[in-house]
Amino acid sequence: MKTNRRKFIKGLGGAALALPMLESTALAGQAPPKRLLIAGNPFGAHPDYFFPKEFGRDIELSPTLKSMDWMKERITVLSHTDHNMVSGHGREVAFLSGVLPSEAGGYPDKNMSLDQVVAREISGGNRFPSLNIAPGGGVRMSWTASGVENEVITSPQKLYDKLFVNLSERERGVRKTMIDRDARILDAVAHRFSRLKKTVSKNDLERLDRFETSVQELDKALGSQRNWVDSDKPTYDLSKHYQEGEITVKNDYEAIYDMVAFAFETDLTRVATIAYPAHLNFSSLDGVNRSYHGCTHNGKKEDLAAELARIEAFQVEQFSRCLKKLDSIQEPNSEGTMLDNTVVLFGSGMGYGGTHSNRNLPIMLAGGGFKHLGHVDASKNGKHMPLCNLYLTMIQRFGIEREAFNLSTGTFDLSYA
Amino acid sequence: MHKLYLPALLSLLVGLSPLAGSEALLEKHCSTCHNDEKSKGKFNLRFLGNEPDHQSLEHWITVLDLVEAEEMPPEEDSELSKSDRETLVAFVNQKIHGYQSASQLTKKSKPRRMNNREFANSLRDVLLLEDIGAYGITGDLVGDTLHHGFDTHGETLGFSPFHLEKYMAAIRKVVDLTILSGPKPEVKQYTIKPERIQKEQRAQSSKRAAIFGNKEFYDFTDPLSSAIFSDFTSAPHSGRYKIAIQCTGKGRLTFPTKYTGLYPDDPIQVSLHLGDWVKTFDLPDDKIFEIVEDCWLPAGTPLELRNPTDGLRQYGNGNFKFQYRMTPDYYEKEDPVRYQKMLKEIAGKIPAKKLGRKKPGNHWSHWVDVWDGPRPRIVGATIEGPHFESWPPETNIALLGESPDVTNAEAILRPVAERAWRRPVKDDEMKELVDLVKLSAESMPQVEALKEGVISVLMSPSFLFLNTEEMDETGRLGSKLSYFLTSAPPSPQLNEFLANGKLKSFEGAREYLGSAVKEGRADAFLEHFPYAWMELADINFMAPDPDNFRFYHRKSVSDDMVNEVLNFFRHALENNIPLPEFLSANYSFINADLAEVYGIENGPKDSRFQKYTFTDGRRGGLLGMGAFLTVTADTLSTSPIHRAIFVMENFMGIHPTPPPPDVEIKEPDVRQAKTIKEILSAHTSDKTCATCHEAIDPWGYAFESFDSMGAWRDVYSVPDATTGDESLDDQKRSKKLMSTVPIDASARFRNGTAYEDIVGYRTQLLTPANRDRFVRCFISKLLLYANGESPADSDFVEVDKILNISAQNNYRVVDTIAAVVASPLFRD
Structure with missing residues (x-):
């Protein structure tokens, strides 16, 4: 779905x-x-x-x-x-x-x-x-x-x-350029790290691994952000909550x-x-x-x-x-x-x-x-x-097929329509 | 003093048969309670096995600690003679040392990401900025989570895509505001007139009309709002600005101290805020003083003035509205003529429509304009800028040189990368950086492409992570020592010391530390280490109740309490005092507010800190400090358990296990006229509780003589009837019927030594066993701060070696830190 x-x-x-x-x-x-x-x-x-x-x-x-x-x-x-x-x-x-x-x-x-x-x-x-x-x-x-x-x-x-602030046309252009630049830097950093990794002991690697996954995940997130830059966000009036x-x-x-x-x-x-x-x-x-x-x-x-x-x-x-x-x-x-x-x-x-x-x-x-x-x-x-x-x-x-979750010993009995 | 001769004793024993009969001693004196059926305190003698191994080591260490402190076997059941105890201690010690010298378990501590303040400082030094505060980046980063107060704990600091994303944004922002391009902005002169200085309400958003100064001056009429210059709310371009602000102090002595809380010898103050950069100035009475600053401001830096003058919140809970009650209260009583005049003035000023049904003077806001109490006054200001030494500006040239050309990328970026990575940069690493710059230059101007190179250098793990393996031994030591002392990359002085090989020895480390402390190159350590160690970030997590401890809130006494700790710690290092003096000292550093809390009459008379010697044996050193007593107390009541755990974990290095999940803990009931001992009677009567609590509770009972904010008390006061009547004012409230319950601050430690009160307790902490525990704990906290993790059980012997060097140097604090710096545990 x-x-x-x-x-x-x-x-x-x-x-x-x-x-x-x-x-x-x-x-x-x-x-x-x-x-x-x-x-x-x-x-x-x-x-x-x-x-x-x-x-x-x-x-x-x-x-x-x-x-x-x-x-x-x-x-x-x-x-x-x-x-x-x-x-x-x-x-x-x-x-x-x-x-x-x-x-x-x-x-x-x-x-x-x-x-x-x-x-x-x-x-x-x-x-x-x-x-x-x-x-x-x-x-x-x-x-x-x-x-x-x-x-x-x-x-x-x-x-x-x-959630709701939209960028101007110009800002969208700048935002996309910046995302591209950031992504290019991440690529360079990832490349450098993959070589550094070979020289690192297990002891160090444990922590540095998180750096590597972070780079990958941020790269992915930037990709998704870029896809959304041109889509308008819905409008919302925040000020109505602060009238007093x-x-x-x-x-x-x-x-x-x-x-x-x-x-x-x-x-x-x-x-x-x-x-x-x-x-x-x-x-x-x-x-x-x-x-x-x-x-x-x-x-x-x-x-x-x-x-x-x-x-x-x-x-x-x-x-x-x-x-x-x-x-x-x-x-x-x-x-x-x-x-x-x-x-x-x-x-x-x-x-x-x-x-x-x-x-x-x-x-x-x-x-x-x-x-x-x-x-x-x-x-x-x-x-x-x-x-x-x-x-x-x-x-x-949610239709997710799982038989257990961490400390679970079963499910809680609750039916739905 | 047994620690001193132990190594000698051990060497005698080597080669001889193992300490004859020691196993038998263990069996005889411990197995009655710690056997298969009964394993009291969740310990069974079998856990030890014949020799320590990686699993049993922690039990061997606990046995050593408890037997040495004579807490095991417990005094009432013990027949262990003094000499047998010494034999047993030597035996256990030998076993532990034997195991560790064979296994060599010491491992390099893991790399960790920099915390946010280290990140900001490092960025400053790599990019050659005079200050990073004005860039205001720390607020945009992911906040650092503390581990028992420490912001250097690697596992807790973590690393995630969110961190990386915020780093990227912060680095990009700083680089963009430092390396400038485009046409040179024109220098402008701003003349700030007082009627263009605007009051900013920080406490609440308000729809009221903006408030400005008048033609002659702008006065701060309350301590919570700040002032901004309408014609210069923030720097329009990056560059150097000359700022001159003319100001003066007014009305310092208009009201007596009991009204304002401002001591007669304290000055009126004003502070200048440029982003996160803050400087505070003392203002002379009625004479014009000029603040002059010449500094680099990145574009967008907000400029703001605030009123940090001590006091002014003596009414209510410090709510600004109540400050104005001061004026009518005082004048009505002391100067009725003036009072009537003021009422007339108010009546004349406020339009009838606005007044509504209120009489003039009946609302707090009527008194704002007639406020003549203590206040900083601004009479004018000039700002001129942006200035540059050259164009492109000096900040560009410092980083990119005179010809910022992609063909020079390698020469330009190498020094940046070497500063950032704190090590020499390899050629292939340089090539990758240069490749990125070249690739970028295809789609952007050369300077922009070089900026991408700089950002890429700073996004590297070699910059963002401390304590990685890439450096050689010397480089790593330099980096670690530098972040340890300054929370920043190594300085030229430190590199020189390193190059001379002077830091290799304990003596060299001691010399360097001594000079660093004296010359201000260890200020970050002097501030952040004690702050973390004493868990001061939590001081107001459960602040004393605002109704019962008004002074604490009105005078922001928690700030003074924090400063007491920092002053004492600085004194300790500057004078290299012995560590046990942290607990035994009969002095501390206090000001008038703390003197008030501590009930001292001949103490300091203003807000400045002075060394003060206590004569009652109750205070002095860490144990008598309001900071410790407040951070461990509840809002309304005190808990001997919280205080005991704090002393055990933070001073003695003992880590009691939390109660099991199935124990139902009774909620304290402050309505009862019972002593805390009666309330906690289950700790002695219930056996499951007693095993642990007889070891815990005696560490805390002595502090029962101190209330929630650390003031001395002889009795508990318990209200007789329900007292929720908020309409009572202070005086009536205190007249309510209170019954008193005497305080029993005595207890007996598991080893049989008893104390009557805090005075006796303090001497107990100085026994050789407790002194060694304290020094060992201090060493462990230093290693946590330096390494990002606490030393492991397997580091026991190395910690012992540091303890021995400390002992040989009379436990002096700088010597002890030097011994840590010289240890393989610091150097890996």
Whole structure:
């Protein structure tokens, strides 16, 4: 499918890309594309506020998840699932793979994260194979097949520039010339390196190999960038999010989620991760004065714990707002909405910052056309379910044939229509 | 002092039968707890085997460490006599040394990519720039991830296509802004009038109308905004600019210190920002001072002025709005006549429509224009440029020579490549560069083609990676030592030292280091090594609670805390003090803000740092520093465990294993009137916790006498009732009922030695075993900083040799660093 789509886009020429997705797919007469959206944070969630008190579908949602009420029949919240990690900060970077960077060498795909596994398979024809957004820099959740952290987009402005800023005719010419020059330099560097390589010991080569793969991958990326230079990007009005004259965490995230939703709609990309980084300043929210990390260490003081819960509820509210948007867009060639064709995940690689626990991660799945289960106890015989089981289920939903994913022991039982 | 005679003892033993009965000693004193059924602390004596091998080595080293420190066997169960212990230590040591001398495992450390500051410095030196700051490239690179505070850790730094892409863009940008072409731009004169100086709000984007100075001057009315010149927001072309800015300090003493936080002896300051290049100036009161700079500015360099004057955030959390509350508060009380006059002035200035229902003076913004507190004032400025010595400019000539012709490509690019690759360049390598230039010249002007050659040189792994094998031994040593001390390529002085062969010996290394420290050629090391070692990047990751530690936030005390560390470290190297003094010193370097935090009355009276001697035995050296005590504390509470782990990992070189995944850790509860010892009672009552925690917790309890920002406390204060009432002001809040719980800062180490408080604890850290641990740990951190990786277990013996040289030189810090530089572990 991916090669077809790419040919199709090329055949149509650049202008077609400016059209919203609805028209181009309708033309192609293809099944609607599947997409993946993941939101994550580094400190997990206060369990008393996050997990609903009862299990099942028709239940009262917890305070943190309150904003999901409008679709509570269509979500799956998992209790008792994790990557079986010991306590402490720094392990949340394994959120989407279950594998720490330091142990990546032992796995065929290193610590490649869920989003990249999916992007590698489904994003060949898109302008941006994936987007990895973390204002101010990262939660480090997206990792490539070579075990390096994926490029991070660090502000709404940078996301906007990447997705929607068009170059002038002259600038396009310059850009193409510069890409050609860069590619020529990379060729020269690669050639020089291939000779240097012969004289280098195994000890040195291990690190220098990454240089070589980087040159190859950048060369490939430049090739793809060059192909896209002449195609117009869709237009988007960023300023509508900043009408109040003040930059707050709320209008930043509204802008980010809306841009991602629009990028899905116009098929600029099909995979995105959005992070709520540790250093983010939430104090523009009502009732929040302290640092995010500071609030996680609340010592059970009620007012501080409530401050943390406010931050976490905000994260879910923004997520929920985006899902509502996706759900309002009818997917062409399909009965369902865009949300039905988008697998969405909210969660963290840390259980709860207050205890530094990395067990019982706060995990919520929605969309994707799954028959959702409400609040589920994923444990069996008192043992937590490996979160990679859920990831395997998600991967298979994209039609990717895989029998295992890192720590998985099977799949998570979730059917779809 | 056993380390000193150990080698001698060992040599005696060689040839004799192995230490008689040592295996029996191990069996007798260790096997009760460390056997097949019971392997306490996850250790079974069988792990050792008969001899160390690559798997068991780490266990042998741990055994040596714990037996030597008398922490094993634990004091209460131990019948190991002093002489038997010495025999056992010698035996284990001999085994380890025997294994390592046979296996020769020392391997060259792996190459690593430069971190971003090294990259910027290297680019500067290769391209012969006077400064790289104005180019502002670091913000565009992929950020460096830290490894336990270190930005030099190879595996963590990584390398990816994203890095490469950003390098390409940054290199291209710098080369384009340095090698110029086209017609020579005209010199222009800019006369900056104060009414064309504009206030820039950095804290928030605002739709309010732009604010300018008046006809006579521009005043900084708050500490958070900056000023830009509307007629020169950035350099229009690359070139040299002459900048002259006339300014003065106003209102320094208008308000007492308790209002502003500005100490009477501190100056008003202004800072000039040209991209990332920053210089700060002290301004005289009411007299005009002229800032004069003559520097190369790449096109697009933004020019900005800021107000870094200490203090001014004494109200609220330093929010600029509250600064203006100062004016009415003060004048209403101290000078009511003036207060009324000001209200009238405000009423006259603000149109009724804008005032709305507010009374004049009832909104913070009304007080902006009447602010007469401390402020830098700009009265005018002139800028002239771009100037060039020649056209094409001197920067072109320095890199491409007088005739930038493709036919000269080899002669032009060879010196660039030799600087960049830090080694001689082979002919076939040159040929490839020249080929690229020739190929490029087919489609672009000659100078442009030569630029492609320069960029290609800088995109090579020989430039981007440090510590590769391509260099000979001398070249590699020079490069490593240079990046170690200066975060930049080797300087002429260093090359001369290398050429004379002086760096081969320990003495030579010591001489070079001594002079480098004194002559400012080790400043990068003096700043970045202690910053990494003490994990100072994390100091505000969990800053003390803003409601309870207002002073900390209002005066940005974390900056002072960082500076205390850096001042102490610089003092240590400049005076070559013994390393144990880092822990035992009764002095440190503090200013008035730190004196306030530390509760010192006869200390410094302004923001400058002075050496101060503490007389209570509680502070001095690293252990009493606010930086260490804050970086290890939570927002509201302190954790003896965090502090213990920090001391163990960063000072003692002990790496305790984290708790297993199935342990449920209780969340601390600050509402309880309990001591931390009661809260952590599971650490002693629960056996699974106790095995590790009896070894960990004693390292941290002594610090319970210091609160979240490192201030001394005699008791814990626990609020009696719920106190979330935000409407209470400071005074009412402090009158709330608080109950106090006494602090127990005593503990007993596993080897039986006990301490009552921090004073006793500090002496415990100076035992020979702990002193050696500290020095060994320091050596290991130096090697991590230099090599991009920590020494391995298999480097134990080489580290031991460094430790011995350090000991022979009374553990003096420069001598110890010299011993590291002289070691094969540094030289590979």
